[in-house]
Amino acid sequence: MPVFKTPFNGYSVKFSPFYEHRLAVATSQNFGILGNGRLHVLDLSPSPSPQPISQLTSFDTADGVYDLAWSESHDSLLVAAVADGSVKLYDLALPPTSNPIRSLHEHSREVQSADYNPVRRDSFLTSSWDDTVKLWTTDRPASVRTFKEHAYCVYSAVWNPRHADVFASASGDCTLRVWDVREPGSTMIIAAHESEILSCDWNKYDDCSIATASVDKSIKVWDVRNFRVPVSVLNGHGYAVRKVKFSPHRRSLMVSCSYDMTVCLWDYMVEDALVGRYDHHTEFAVGVDMSVLVEGLLASTGWDELVYVWQHGTDPRAP
Amino acid sequence: MATQSQAPPSDENPPKPGLTQAATENHTQAATENQQDVQADAPKQSSPTSVFVNSEPMREEQVQNAVKFLSHPKVRGSPVVYRRSFLEKKGLTKEEIDEAFRRVPDPPPTVQTGGGNQADGLKTSQGMQTQSPVQPLQPAAAAPTNAISPVAPRYRFHWSHAVLAVGLLAASGAGTAVIIKNAIIPRLKSWIRKVVSEEENDSVKKTDSQPSLAEEAAAAAKAAAAAAADVAKASQEMMNSKNEEKRYFGELMNMLNVQVQEMKSMSNSIQKLEGETNALRRNSLIDQDDHQFNVINSKRPYANGKADYDSRSVRSASPPAAAEPSVAPHPKSYMEIMAMVQRGEKPPNVREINDSPPNPNQQLSNPRLAPRAKPWEVGQAQNYSSQVTQSQASSEGVYSNVQDNGINYSSNGDSSVPWWQRRNPRITEIENEDEFKSGSYSTQTTEVPVRRAWVPPQPPPVQMAEAAEAIRRPKPSVQKESSDDDQLEASSAGVTDELQRVTKVSESGGAVEINGGSSGLSSSEIQEAKDEIYG
Numbered sequence: 047m048p049v050f051k052t053p054f055n056g057y058s059v060k061f062s063p064f065y066e067h068r069l070a071v072a073t074s075q076n077f078g079i080l081g082n083g084r085l086h087v088l089d090l091s092p093s094p095s096p097q098p099i100s101q102l103t104s105f106d107t108a109d110g111v112y113d114l115a116w117s118e119s120h121d122s123l124l125v126a127a128v129a130d131g132s133v134k135l136y137d138l139a140l141p142p143t144s145n146p147i148r149s150l151h152e153h154s155r156e157v158q159s160a161d162y163n164p165v166r167r168d169s170f171l172t173s174s175w176d177d178t179v180k181l182w183t184t185d186r187p188a189s190v191r192t193f194k195e196h197a198y199c200v201y202s203a204v205w206n207p208r209h210a211d212v213f214a215s216a217s218g219d220c221t222l223r224v225w226d227v228r229e230p231g232s233t234m235i236i237a238a239h240e241s242e243i244l245s246c247d248w249n250k251y252d253d254c255s256i257a258t259a260s261v262d263k264s265i266k267v268w269d270v271r272n273f274r275v276p277v278s279v280l281n282g283h284g285y286a287v288r289k290v291k292f293s294p295h296r297r298s299l300m301v302s303c304s305y306d307m308t309v310c311l312w313d314y315m316v317e318d319a320l321v322g323r324y325d326h327h328t329e330f331a332v333g334v335d336m337s338v339l340v341e342g343l344l345a346s347t348g349w350d351e352l353v354y355v356w357q358h359g360t361d362p363r364a365p
Numbered sequence: 366m367a368t369q370s371q372a373p374p375s376d377e378n379p380p381k382p383g384l385t386q387a388a389t390e391n392h393t394q395a396a397t398e399n400q401q402d403v404q405a406d407a408p409k410q411s412s413p414t415s416v417f418v419n420s421e422p423m424r425e426e427q428v429q430n431a432v433k434f435l436s437h438p439k440v441r442g443s444p445v446v447y448r449r450s451f452l453e454k455k456g457l458t459k460e461e462i463d464e465a466f467r468r469v470p471d472p473p474p475t476v477q478t479g480g481g482n483q484a485d486g487l488k489t490s491q492g493m494q495t496q497s498p499v500q501p502l503q504p505a506a507a508a509p510t511n512a513i514s515p516v517a518p519r520y521r522f523h524w525s526h527a528v529l530a531v532g533l534l535a536a537s538g539a540g541t542a543v544i545i546k547n548a549i550i551p552r553l554k555s556w557i558r559k560v561v562s563e564e565e566n567d568s569v570k571k572t573d574s575q576p577s578l579a580e581e582a583a584a585a586a587k588a589a590a591a592a593a594a595d596v597a598k599a600s601q602e603m604m605n606s607k608n609e610e611k612r613y614f615g616e617l618m619n620m621l622n623v624q625v626q627e628m629k630s631m632s633n634s635i636q637k638l639e640g641e642t643n644a645l646r647r648n649s650l651i652d653q654d655d656h657q658f659n660v661i662n663s664k665r666p667y668a669n670g671k672a673d674y675d676s677r678s679v680r681s682a683s684p685p686a687a688a689e690p691s692v693a694p695h696p697k698s699y700m701e702i703m704a705m706v707q708r709g710e711k712p713p714n715v716r717e718i719n720d721s722p723p724n725p726n727q728q729l730s731n732p733r734l735a736p737r738a739k740p741w742e743v744g745q746a747q748n749y750s751s752q753v754t755q756s757q758a759s760s761e762g763v764y765s766n767v768q769d770n771g772i773n774y775s776s777n778g779d780s781s782v783p784w785w786q787r788r789n790p791r792i793t794e795i796e797n798e799d800e801f802k803s804g805s806y807s808t809q810t811t812e813v814p815v816r817r818a819w820v821p822p823q824p825p826p827v828q829m830a831e832a833a834e835a836i837r838r839p840k841p842s843v844q845k846e847s848s849d850d851d852q853l854e855a856s857s858a859g860v861t862d863e864l865q866r867v868t869k870v871s872e873s874g875g876a877v878e879i880n881g882g883s884s885g886l887s888s889s890e891i892q893e894a895k896d897e898i899y900g
Contacts, residue, residue: 064736081712082715107720118736119732120730122730134720137729137730144723197450208741208742219450234417240454251741270416273419
């Protein structure tokens with residue numbers, strides 16, 4: 047299984063929705079405290095012999111890159127969430143000297159996450175430590191809308207996979223909010239945890255289920271129709287859970303990564319929910335993704351400056 | 366619509382009010398579809414995103430608790446956003462919070478004004494001119510009163526109450542004193558008389574009766590005196606206990622305040638020591654005045670359970686440290702860099718990079734691939750139809766691909782299978798089954814046969830086509846209902862042809878602006894039908 051060493055500490059990894067063999071990694075120097083950033087685009091080669099993972103291109107940024115999002119409409123377009131508050135767009139089809147093609151600077155603090163709309167395919171969200179979520183389209187130089195209701199950093203904003211105008215945001219004010227871009231404010235407030243919520247994701251096959259990952263080491267699955275009590279509480283991580291992602295192929299499968307350096311797979315419909323555990327990282331595991339095009343393909347990155355890509359069921363560190 | 370649908374049957378069949386709709390199949394189907402659509406229309410228009418909106422009624426108890434919380438003087442001093450955040454964390458909905466905010470500006474007048482008056486009275490008149498009998502108590506209680514003035518209203522009420530009670534007790538004490546005086550004198554006199562009469566023991570019976578009378582009087586007086594003494598004692602004890610309670614309460618409040626201060630200082634020192642404040646690095650670069658709260662200037666995405674923002678929230682009693690989730694140990698170099706940044710040094714390996722766009726108006730390149738349908742969108746017929754039409758172009762049939770690959774692999778086929786796609790073929794098949802089954806969640810189950818095999822969709826989904834027709838063109842669809850089956854089939858074929866045309870157009874165009882939020886490849890009509898039916 048291939049490993050890619052990044053010069054900086056990994057922050058986020060995402061598979062391309064267009065090419066099965068392509069993924070991008072967001073990295074930041076000095077653990078993201080103070081330093082430059084780099085966005086890598088990696089390709090998996092069909093045969094493992096010369097080099098299983100190779101870098102297609104990379105882009106340097108003045109500040110750390112905390113997250114990225116692949117465009118759903120353009121196979122070569124990338125959105126980068128940068129720690130200096132800017133949102134940068136990169137086009138891989140253009141020569142590197144023409145990149146970035148846009149730098150949108152509206153957030154007043156670090157941009158923590160970026161997510162592209164999988165239904166409309168023309169807009170994306172960014173969430174920031176300035177307590178806001180902003181909606182953008184690729185053709186406009188300014189944000190379309192700003193959603194300001196959270197009382198603390200918004201760590202994650204994720205579109206609903208079926209409803210084009212609905213999204214959820216997870217914040218350090220311990221609430222999960224569900225929004226509809228057609229409404230002026232949030233439509234639902236779920237007091238999901240007693241500690242900060244670092245990540246959330248919608249169930250791709252049940253558009254009313256959301257999973258939240260929190261500093262309290264647990265992952266909770268919520269049904270928005272009955273949001274007072276979680277559907278399921280998944281314990282097992284030793285430290286804060288940094289990211290959670292639902293499988294694009296299985297209804298109740300999700301993957302999570304945590305500061306306990308492990309990547310875990312969960313099936314929340316099953317009694318013994320933990321179905322897989324990978325402890326290949328030697329530092330905080332900060333980013334994880336499941337490929338939409340290849341079932342069972344996982345990628346993870348962490349502060350140990352390594353990017354792993356492996357199939358579920360195999361050992362990520364196997365050669 | 367209903368009247369129109371009834372008109373034609375009246376020509377053909379004798380009009381039966383109840384059974385008109387059941388008369389002819391075609392017309393009933395259309396009529397019921399219309400009615401269903403109308404009914405579906407009505408709720409849709411009233412609550413288009415019904416699932417993602419909180420539909421609970423307002424809980425009065427929660428609102429009242431929130432009002433009490435918001436009326437608290439300490440809460441009134443905090444920023445509004447933190448008050449709202451606290452209530453949200455308690456699980457209140459937006460409506461409940463708004464209602465509580467609405468109610469708070471007019472609090473119960475007695476508490477506030479009474480408290481205000483008392484506060485002014487006691488604060489300004491240090492000489493305690495209010496109640497004279499309670500003068501000795503006032504100076505002692507003045508200090509705790511002033512210290513606990515934030516809790517003034519209820520306390521003052523209590524205080525005046527106590528003052529009144531003490532006054533009453535004093536009055537009764539005075540009264541009992543008078544009674545005692547009156548009782549002692551006759552007692553003394555009777556006692557003297559008794560002694561005297563004992564000395565004159567051998568005298569007249571009158572002397573016996575008098576001492577008896579005197580004795581009775583003395584006994585009664587004694588009893589009265591004893592009772593009065595008891596009463597006085599009890600009242601004294603009550604006063605003492607009340608004073609003690611007041612003292613305890615004052616001490617308690619002091620201790621609580623001290624504890625709160627200690628906790629605040631503890632959390633302060635913890636932050637400084639652990640140095641986990643990531644935003645301290647940011648403060649060195651960006652302005653530090655983003656947030657008003659003085660305790661913590663930092664934002665902590667990697668807080669790992671340090672619920673330190675509690676100290677800036679309205680909850681004064683932060684959760685104890687033991688209950689907080691443990692903090693993940695950070696790498697040593699991380700701590701080194703944090704220390705460096707806190708000292709104001711820049712780590713050595715940071716370069717100056719210009720990452721601004723060379724041409725801010727750079728045109729996006731044209732997309733080379735059309736967007737693919739997501740695996741969870743397989744359940745929609747339009748996508749499937751477009752998938753199949755496009756399968757050659759972009760190798761979209763992931764399942765078929767993977768299945769083929771899996772089968773190849775199992776049969777030890779060629780190594781053209783990318784290593785990241787090798788999987789158990791058995792799982793593939795089962796999963797494909799699952800996907801298709803789970804995909805048929807939609808209420809239009811007639812779509813399933815259409816999805817499974819690429820059959821020209823002409824025959825089966827008759828109702829669906831009519832629904833689509835009805836939604837798109839209500840009147841023409843009604844007119845079409847009056848025609849016979851052939852026309853319907855033709856129209857349904859026409860609908861599906863349109864569907865194919867629309868999907869093809871959307872494919873080639875890329876981002877076609879289709880209203881009503883759908884996956885980029887589907888037609889709007891079917892999408893609207895689906896949205897209406899299941900919200």
